[in-house]
Amino acid sequence: MSEQVIDQVGEYYDDIGELVELVGGNLHVGYWESDEDRTPFLEAMQRLTFEVGARLELTRGQHLLDVGCGVGEPAVRLAQRYAVAITGITVSHWQVAESARRVIAAGLRGHVHTRYADAADQPFPDAAFDAALAFDSLPSAQDKSRWLAEVHRVLRPGGRFVFTEYPRTADLTDDERAILTANTIHTPPATLAESTALAEAAGFRILAAEDWSDRVRRTYDEFFAALTTQGPALAEEYGADRIAMFTTGITTMFSLCQAKIGYHVITCTKPA
Secondary structure, three states: OHHHHHHHHHHHHHHHEEEEEHHOOOOOOOOOOOOOOOOOOOHHHHHHHHHHOOOOOOOOOOOOEOOOOOOOOHHHHHHHOOOOEEEEEEEEHHHHHHHHHHHHHHOOOOOEEEEEOOOOOOOOOOOEEEEEEEOOHHHHHOOOOHHHHHHHHHEEEEEEEEEOOOOOOOOOHHHHHHHHHHHHOOOOOOOOOHHHHHEEEEEEEEEEEEEOHHHOOOHHHHHHHHHHHHHHHHHHHHOOOHHHHHHHHHHHHHHHHHHHEEEEEEEEEEEO
């Protein structure tokens, strides 16, 4: 990414900072099996971590790259479940610090490490990782082809890579595209065919391409409910003006996502 875009993405996540408590530290959507599934919001977000993580087929002792790792909550959960080492990268300095705090609290010092790095220009040698994961981070890439090529480079032959994408489910207006850009989505949301084609062009072989749009859509209503419930306490803790600005911005973005943005999960491998 250009330095300007890196700064914008980093500042965006620095600014929302502590408000990740609303989503239990998970900067991704939740997962419900059906409309009848009564799984609570934060548990549904943890379920998505494990549903996506299962597609990596991790085994004890492997080294996983978490691209766009947020505050490290999914990495902590996956490290605990699979006994793997995880290196996460992010362009938010606040997230690096917060991730370190969460890793220590989880008793995983030495197992999970987060560092500041650009996904499109990674500081790792070729074939450094056994597997790679990108939870909702590819949509923020300015150059998705370069981003995917870097993941391919640092993944060992035979390793798995799972990434998620926000596809458009309806045509977007110019104003709606501007809303996405303001929320760090810099390229038009891809169709499933476009996402798989990009991954294949980077050298990956597609194992599965799944549309989970209906399974994650409840996220937005659940988030708005959590924000309504916790809003007064958040305003007291972080300031009413900050919470009001956050509420306005996230309501505009999530309402758009609910109406016109879906969710895809693509599982790939780097050919041996």
